[in-house]
Amino acid sequence: MHGLAFDIAHMLAGALVLLSLMMLYQDRLYALINVLALHALVLAMSVAWQAWVHDAPHLYITAGIALVFKAIVIPMALRRMVFQLRIHREIERVVGSGLTMLAAIALVALSLEVMLPVTEGVDPVSREDIALALSVVLIGLLMMVTRHNAVSQVAGFMSLENGIVLAATGAQGMPLVVEISVAFSVLIAFIVIGIFLFRIRERFDTVDVEALDKFRGERR
Numbered sequence: 001m002h003g004l005a006f007d008i009a010h011m012l013a014g015a016l017v018l019l020s021l022m023m024l025y026q027d028r029l030y031a032l033i034n035v036l037a038l039h040a041l042v043l044a045m046s047v048a049w050q051a052w053v054h055d056a057p058h059l060y061i062t063a064g065i066a067l068v069f070k071a072i073v074i075p076m077a078l079r080r081m082v083f084q085l086r087i088h089r090e091i092e093r094v095v096g097s098g099l100t101m102l103a104a105i106a107l108v109a110l111s112l113e114v115m116l117p118v119t120e121g122v123d124p125v126s127r128e129d130i131a132l133a134l135s136v137v138l139i140g141l142l143m144m145v146t147r148h149n150a151v152s153q154v155a156g157f158m159s160l161e162n163g164i165v166l167a168a169t170g171a172q173g174m175p176l177v178v179e180i181s182v183a184f185s186v187l188i189a190f191i192v193i194g195i196f197l198f199r200i201r202e203r204f205d206t207v208d209v210e211a212l213d214k215f216r217g218e219r220r
Contacts, residue, residue, distance in 0.1 A: 005049075005053050008049060009046070009049060009050065009053070009129065010128060010129070010132075012042060012045055012046035012049060013046060013128070013129045013132040013133070013166060014132060015042050016039065016042055016043060016046065016132065016133075016136050016162065016163070016166060017108060017132050017135050017136055017139070019035060019038055019039040019042060020039065020104075020135070020136050020139040020140065020159055020163075021101065021104055021105075021139065022035050023035045023036060023039065023139075023143060023155065023156075023159055024100055024101065024104050024139060024142065024143050024146075025097060025100075025101060026091065027090055027091050027093075027097070028090060028091065029082050029090075029091060029149070029151060029152065030079065030082070032091065032152060032155055033075050033078045033079055033082070033155065034075070036074075036075055036078075036155045036158060036159065037070075037071050037072070037075035038071075039159060039162060040066050040067070040070030040071035040074075040075075040158075040162060041067065041071040043066050043070070043162045043165060043166060044063045044064070044066040044067040044070075044071060045063075046166060046169065047059050047062050047063040047066060047165065047166075047169050048060060048063035050169045051063060059169060062165065062169070066162075066165065070158065070162065074158065078151060078154070078155070081151065082151060091147060091148075091149050091152050093146055093147060093148070094145070094146045094147070094148065095146055100142070100146050103142060104139050104142055107135060107138040107139060107142060108135040108138075108139075110138070111131050111132070111134040111135040111138060112131050112135070114131075114134070115127075115130055115131035115134055116128070116131055129166065129167070129169070130167050132166070133163045133164070133166040133167035134163070134167065135163075136159065136160075136162060136163030136166060137160050137163035137164060137167070139159065139163075140156045140157065140158075140159035140160030140161075140162075140163060141156070141160060142156075143155065143156030143159060144156035144157060144160070
């Protein structure tokens with residue numbers, strides 16, 4: 001892959017990292033869900049571009065799954081969940097946004113520092129895409145541990161999974177059976193999480209995990 005194809009592949013992978021940082025910065029649930037949908041849309045575009053460049057038709061199915069389920073179905077379900085549960089619209093953080101963003105930038109630098117030497121000699125686009133994919137995964141983990149709201153933690157989990165798909169695509173793709181099984185596993189996990197959130201809201205009247213921890217302490 002050379003020239004324009006090379007640049008577009010890196011632009012899309014870099015856009016995923018940028019959108020991951022945007023997700024981390026959001027302090028409103030609806031805005032976070034909108035950025036999550038855009039994150040999945042860019043992932044679908046990246047996978048489709050890799051499918052066209054490498055002549056790998058099975059990756060079009062992966063792109064289609066990302067577009068339909070991750071960019072449309074799951075964000076719509078999350079919006080409906082937020083509305084029906086009457087969840088507080090503002091996202092509460094464990095630490096301030098400034099420190100969180102600095103930590104995210106440090107994770108991006110760490111990903112590049114670790115992955116680029118390890119993948120030396122690999123195809124250049126795959127090498128850099130895998131490094132950027134690791135950045136997306138780590139930022140997703142950071143989002144999960146720096147948010148109190150369970151819905152925002154679900155968004156972090158979905159962002160993390162998008163990074164894994166990007167890494168697999170950069171490594172010339174994974175077998176179609178694995179891609180489909182991973183996609184449906186994520187969908188099933190999302191359904192279970194949705195049911196779990198409804199039960200939490202019904203029982204405790206909140207989805208703030210810090211409040212749930214306090215309640216657990218009071219019960220002891």
